[in-house]
Amino acid sequence: MTDQVPVRAAKTSLEIINKVRELEGAGVSELANELDKPTSTVHDHLRTLESEEYLIKSDSKYYVGTQFLDLGEHARSRHKMYTIARQEVDELATQTGEHTNLMIEEHGRGVFLYKSKGPDTVQLDTHAGMRVPLQTTAMGKSILAFRPSEEVDEIINRHGLPQLTEKTITDRDELYDELDEIQKRGYAYADEERVKGMRSVAAPITNDKGRSVAAIGVTGPKRRLRGQRLREDVPDLILSSANVIEVNPSHS
Structure with missing residues (x-):
């Protein structure tokens, strides 16, 4: 069962990214409510995605970062x-x-x-x-x-x-x-x-x-x-x- 955990985690990260894009920016609580996931889980994913420069944070909201522009153009x-x-x-x-x-x-x-x-x-x-x-x-x-x-x-x-x-x-x-x-x-x-x-x-x-x-x-x-x-x-x-x-x- 443990080999399924990374797959589930990756899926959660992608769901969060897509929801941030759909909402054109969102905070932790809003995303947790939209995705019906624990706030702590969403917060951990958001922090990781921000540290890896896939999301940016501004005024308590997260937005899709330009890292995706580089990937998309590639x-x-x-x-x-x-x-x-x-x-x-x-x-x-x-x-x-x-x-x-x-x-x-x-x-x-x-x-x-x-x-x-x-x-x-x-x-x-x-x-x-x-x-x-x-x-x-x-x-x-x-x-x-x-x-x-x-x-x-x-x-x-x-x-x-x-x-x-x-x-x-x-x-x-x-x-x-x-x-x-x-x-x-x-x-x-x-x-x-x-x-x-x-x-x-x-x-x-x-x-x-x-x-x-x-x-x-x-x-x-x-x-x-x-x-x-x-x-x-x-x-x-x-x-x-x-x-x-x-x-x-x-x-x-």
């Missing part, structure tokens, strides 16, 4: 897809004037690996490292559409289909119907499924076996992403960018 820079696709994401943002993102799948969630802002962008909550349910974004759906159904089922069984807006897909059969359409069309849409008032278009980046390894997408306000721009212009640009990434010799 994780991103070693990811081959980031190196290959960054220039295409930047060019697509310039061409469309909108938010352009690169997403990968990790542990069954969509992870924003890189983001570029065009000259006409509105404020969005997305940032590098942000994790979202795959079925709530065009990029996530395009990744799922080019994965085996068994893998999609595993992801749904693990994470469910959480609802973020009234338009989020929460039904498994409805999702599979849409994934079939995405396979035929080659790209995906999301219409206010994660953020109200925003639409997205995305295409998968696939390997030589046709399996999605990432996705590239454009997000903008409904009033700008509509008509021919939504149906033809932006999808054509995204498909072209995805193709450039796929034929890069480093991709495979």
Whole structure:
């Protein structure tokens, strides 16, 4: 049984870090109440995390430290897809004037690996490292559409289909119907499924076996992403960018 103690302790530390991030700073008592753990336990973990420079303390509250910035940038820079696709994401943002993102799948969630802002962008909550349910974004759906159904089922069984807006897909059969359409069309849409008032278009980046390894997408306000721009212009640009990434010799 003793070999389980370090694992449990590590899990507690990670829960505390995530809760500090979620609350944008918190004190010992608040964290103990939120996590339903003894105050003494939370205090010990916080002191350890502070001494190791993963958390900082200010005015009786703990905050996530910049140590994670170093770790996150290391994780991103070693990811081959980031190196290959960054220039295409930047060019697509310039061409469309909108938010352009690169997403990968990790542990069954969509992870924003890189983001570029065009000259006409509105404020969005997305940032590098942000994790979202795959079925709530065009990029996530395009990744799922080019994965085996068994893998999609595993992801749904693990994470469910959480609802973020009234338009989020929460039904498994409805999702599979849409994934079939995405396979035929080659790209995906999301219409206010994660953020109200925003639409997205995305295409998968696939390997030589046709399996999605990432996705590239454009997000903008409904009033700008509509008509021919939504149906033809932006999808054509995204498909072209995805193709450039796929034929890069480093991709495979």
